[in-house]
Amino acid sequence: MKRVLLIVGIVFVALFGVFFATVGSAFVGLVPAADGPVAPGVQLVRDGYVNAYLIDLDDGVALVDCGNDPEAKTLLAALKARNLEPSSVKAIFVTHGHPDHVAGCQQFPGAAVYVFEGDRGLAEGTEAGKGPLPKFMGIQKGKSVKVTNVLVDAATVQLGGVGVTAWNIPGHTGGSAAFLARGVLFFGDSATAQSDGKLRPAPWVFSDDLEQCKASLRGLAAKVPAGVSKLAFAHSGVFENASALGEYAKAP
């Protein structure tokens, strides 16, 4: 009996070890993310382990994602530091519907919320994620947002003088988006910046379909126009030029 318990215990510990090594490896070797300006009119706001971005508009700001905090404390502080109110947020561009990217959106009820149709249920908290870990975590009540505008692939949303172009890059989730605004290309979780200069696709344990994510990134490289100045990610720092995407697409 004791021996059986010992074996069960060892298997249990081993499984936990594999689990933490798998999840932890997703966060190893990344370019560190820091609060502050990324490009003219674009600011990174860190919320724990996930980034949101402020994009300056003529009459306020747009957000790329809203972080994991339902109270959006770091975003509200960043707005306050610029004498902006929650009502200054006119639009939110959701890179995908995972809870750690939409939880804070509820603090900006006046903003238009843009999501690709494939992630509407995920963002609104009516569907759980399909990747191994998101499926295990299930729907996280209180970390959702009502979608007001469905994005169209390769179309540009014009907000005064600022255009935000959206591409559907399925794989991490079905409705994952890349956005281009003010010369910065935003990837959400579909990729991260590694400190060796390479772009890394989303970790499989968080993703619906890793192979599809890789194909979408290669496809995106062919679609984005010249003049992209920075690559911005949700769980790592920024790449200072766009070359890593082209190199990723060319790699065998």
Ligand SMILES: [Zn+2]
């Ligand atoms: Zn995600």
